[in-house]
Amino acid sequence: GQQLNQSPQSMFIQEGEDVSMNCTSSSIFNTWLWYKQEPGEGPVLLIALYKAGELTSNGRLTAQFGITRKDSFLNISASIPSDVGIYFCAGQAVSSGTYKYIFGTGTRLKVLA
Amino acid sequence: KAGVTQTPRYLIKTRGQQVTLSCSPISGHRSVSWYQQTPGQGLQFLFEYFSETQRNKGNFPGRFSGRQFSNSRSEMNVSTLELGDSALYLCASNSGGSGGYTFGSGTRLTVV
Numbered sequence: 001g002q003q004l005n006q007s008p009q010s011m012f013i014q015e016g017e018d019v020s021m022n023c024t025s026s027s028i029f030n031t032w033l034w035y036k037q038e039p040g041e042g043p044v045l046l047i048a049l050y051k052a053g054e055l056t057s058n059g060r061l062t063a064q065f066g067i068t069r070k071d072s073f074l075n076i077s078a079s080i081p082s083d084v085g086i087y088f089c090a091g092q093a094v095s096s097g098t099y100k101y102i103f104g105t106g107t108r109l110k111v112l113a
Numbered sequence: 114k115a116g117v118t119q120t121p122r123y124l125i126k127t128r129g130q131q132v133t134l135s136c137s138p139i140s141g142h143r144s145v146s147w148y149q150q151t152p153g154q155g156l157q158f159l160f161e162y163f164s165e166t167q168r169n170k171g172n173f174p175g176r177f178s179g180r181q182f183s184n185s186r187s188e189m190n191v192s193t194l195e196l197g198d199s200a201l202y203l204c205a206s207n208s209g210g211s212g213g214y215t216f217g218s219g220t221r222l223t224v225v
Binding site for chain 2: 040049100
């Protein structure tokens with residue numbers, strides 16, 4: 001199935017460090033979403049972006065909708081151990097009146113205390 | 114308000130059997146989507162239902178089917194199970210527009 005390119009695939013960081021990850025696509029999207037998934041649970045929505053250039057924050061998390069509408073970025077500042085998990089981006093293209101999300105392959109984050 | 118509820122949480126089936134998974138969306142949400150999650154393939158879109166109609170479909174074989182009831186609850190059925198169908202099946206709901214989806218905790222299906 002079609003997927004977005006998400007990088008990095010995984011990262012180990014020290015507690016307190018800032019984290020950056022991104023998602024790119026060959027298609028244009030109208031909506032970008034960022035989710036976090038913890039073991040044994042479904043993904044939880046962190047941030048939703050609806051306009052090109054939009055920058056939105058949720059606590060220590062900040063995400064941006066790329067100007068080209070083909071990419072998005074998520075930054076986590078001053079990471080803490082509970083930031084551990086898999087972060088997914090998802091893009092939504094609207095065509096023929098239907099809505100369908102395509103998910104990135106995920107970035108697995110591990111925070112070393 | 115209650116979140117998205119998926120039942121059962123865990124399921125073990127034998128190759129060749131069929132299985133039905135259930136999803137109750139957030140009250141008021143009319144759109145329900147199903148995803149398959151595996152370590153190798155990530156989150157793959159199965160289908161989306163809105164007001165009892167399948168609105169979108171992913172690239173899965175016909176063994177995978179679904180339906181939605183008038184109360185927006187949805188079921189997903191997989192017939193003639195294969196070992197490769199072992200996965201976490203996630204259901205997500207939203208009001209039907211372009212906003213983000215809320216996911217359930219998933220059903221972990223193991224085919225032996």
